[in-house]
Amino acid sequence: MPELPEVETVRRGLLPAMEGVVLKLTDVNRPDLRWPFPERMADRLRDVRVDRLRRRSKYLLLDLSSGETLLIHLGMSGRMTISSDPLGQFLHDHPMPEKHDHVVFHMENGARVTFNDPRRFGAMDLMATESAEQHKLLSVLGPEPLGNAFDEPHLIAAFKGRNTPVKSALLDQGIVAGLGNIYVCETLYRAGVSPRRKAGRISAPRVAAMVPIIRAVLSEAIEAGGSSLRDFRQADGELGYFQHRFDVYDREGQPCRTPDCTGVITRIAQSGRSSFYCPVCQR
Ligand SMILES: [Zn+2]
Numbered sequence: 426m427p428e429l430p431e432v433e434t435v436r437r438g439l440l441p442a443m444e445g446v447v448l449k450l451t452d453v454n455r456p457d458l459r460w461p462f463p464e465r466m467a468d469r470l471r472d473v474r475v476d477r478l479r480r481r482s483k484y485l486l487l488d489l490s491s492g493e494t495l496l497i498h499l500g501m502s503g504r505m506t507i508s509s510d511p512l513g514q515f516l517h518d519h520p521m522p523e524k525h526d527h528v529v530f531h532m533e534n535g536a537r538v539t540f541n542d543p544r545r546f547g548a549m550d551l552m553a554t555e556s557a558e559q560h561k562l563l564s565v566l567g568p569e570p571l572g573n574a575f576d577e578p579h580l581i582a583a584f585k586g587r588n589t590p591v592k593s594a595l596l597d598q599g600i601v602a603g604l605g606n607i608y609v610c611e612t613l614y615r616a617g618v619s620p621r622r623k624a625g626r627i628s629a630p631r632v633a634a635m636v637p638i639i640r641a642v643l644s645e646a647i648e649a650g651g652s653s654l655r656d657f658r659q660a661d662g663e664l665g666y667f668q669h670r671f672d673v674y675d676r677e678g679q680p681c682r683t684p685d686c687t688g689v690i691t692r693i694a695q696s697g698r699s700s701f702y703c704p705v706c707q708r
Pocket residue numbers: 681682683686687688689703704705706707
């Protein structure tokens with residue numbers, strides 16, 4: 426499932442093909458993904474310029490010259506592919522249409538951006554740019570983890586008195602937007618905090634220490650995604666999926682990487698999701 430760094434990598438990959446470029450035509454090949462598409466979506470996505478391509482949490486937001494914003498969520502399995510970019514950065518010819526190519530954007534510069542999603546947990550919606558922040562999916566979001574509004578006092582206040590495990594608190598999108606299972610596991614490992622510990626029982630200095638760790642974990646992953654973009658000539662044109670080394674995520678049974686720690690990475694289920702951690706150095 427794409428998390429914030431993957432979505433940011435998709436955004437950066439799409440920028441040269443889409444930002445400032447007129448969207449000539451959009452093929453909408455089915456009526457819905459997770460939810461029905463907005464009314465007359467293909468009409469509203471014809472002959473409009475993409476003024477800005479930004480990200481909020483795991484949502485891509487395309488501000489259009491029509492005064493509307495297109496929201497795209499990749500869901501569990503959504504993929505974006507670019508083909509035939511005349512700028513020369515992407516050498517991929519237009520591929521044959523595939524079964525799950527649900528929406529295809531034809532750009533004036535010749536680039537084609539395809540949204541493919543076999544499981545259809547993805548979503549698209551159109552809204553007035555002016556009131557985009559009030560959209561039901563965006564209005565519930567807390568601050569961006571890499572933005573200025575996410576700081577130590579915010580996290581300390583958000584954890585205060587909370588009886589839920591810290592793992593759940595960090596996954597709460599109202600506390601911090603865009604953190605998912607993988608990067609929460611990695612954050613708690615670096616912070617030396619057990620995912621089972623109650624959020625409200627962690628001392629303020631330890632909570633404060635998580636803020637720069639969250640930023641670092643995400644920034645490093647975005648950097649790894651950037652490297653994958655630079656290697657793009659060899660890739661197949663698919664954006665946002667890249668090899669990245671994790672310290673605890675998906676490493677059940679393997680030795681802890683903390684120097685001198687004898688622990689073994691353990692997996693537990695919390696709220697139906699796997700937490701990976703070292704029971705020795707995460708307390
Ligand atoms: Zn350890």
